[in-house]
Amino acid sequence: xxxxxxxxxLEGSATEVSASxxxxxxxxxxxxxxxxxxxxxxxxxxxxxxxxAPLRQDAIARHFSVSAIPxxxxxxxxxxxxxxxxxxxxxxxxxxxxxxxxxxxYEIRSALESLALGLAIPNHTAASLREVSALAxxxxxxxxxxxxxxxxxxxxxxxYAPAGRPQLMDMLITLHRRGERYLxxxxxxxxxxxxxxxxxxxxxAAVKRRDVSAA
Numbered sequence: 001x002x003x004x005x006x007x008x009x010l011e012g013s014a015t016e017v018s019a020s021x022x023x024x025x026x027x028x029x030x031x032x033x034x035x036x037x038x039x040x041x042x043x044x045x046x047x048x049x050x051x052x053a054p055l056r057q058d059a060i061a062r063h064f065s066v067s068a069i070p071x072x073x074x075x076x077x078x079x080x081x082x083x084x085x086x087x088x089x090x091x092x093x094x095x096x097x098x099x100x101x102x103x104x105x106y107e108i109r110s111a112l113e114s115l116a117l118g119l120a121i122p123n124h125t126a127a128s129l130r131e132v133s134a135l136a137x138x139x140x141x142x143x144x145x146x147x148x149x150x151x152x153x154x155x156x157x158x159x160y161a162p163a164g165r166p167q168l169m170d171m172l173i174t175l176h177r178r179g180e181r182y183l184x185x186x187x188x189x190x191x192x193x194x195x196x197x198x199x200x201x202x203x204x205a206a207v208k209r210r211d212v213s214a215a
Contacts, residue, residue: 121215133204139151
């Protein structure tokens with residue numbers, strides 16, 4: 001580990017990295033803090049930033065050649081999504097994985113997504129159902145676990161979009177992001193991909209029948 005990383009072990013990441021081993025920022029398309037958060041999130045997902053690893057604000061700022069402000073904002077964003085934790089007098093670190101947290105996230109998702117689906121089904125149109133079907137097919141074809149997570153979220157969000165409840169959608173997106181680490185672990189088991197695809201097909205069929213309880 002070089003002095004530049006200062007306890008920030010990202011060597012070996014599949015993300016594009018610089019000579020120091022840290023991830024590079026994507027082409028500017030959003031705020032600096034968002035790009036830093038995206039780079040750190042990817043490193044956590046890929047395992048190059050392990051649970052409990054320190055996220056040193058000064059080292060991150062030096063690496064990305066930015067001030068402390070966007071780094072602080074990025075760390076707060078990651079903490080709100082469950083990827084990092086920030087403790088007084090200790091700073092930020094990668095959040096550890098927790099069975100209890102995973103269970104709670106999925107319990108809340110189950111309740112809120114059932115609500116969203118019930119509100120959305122009466123408002124689905126032929127066009128919106130074609131979009132949902134296309135996203136389900138794209139997810140089924142996907143073999144890259146990291147991309148499948150994104151396809152999975154797109155499918156679910158398209159199911160709920162006709163509900164017309166923006167605050168509910170924001171909550172669900174946050175829950176999907178908070179559960180992403182656990183979902184990626186599940187996709188490490190080949191059987192789960194087929195199970196997930198089959199569940200998508202069952203949900204979609206119920207939505208097309210306007211069968212709220214089955215969906």
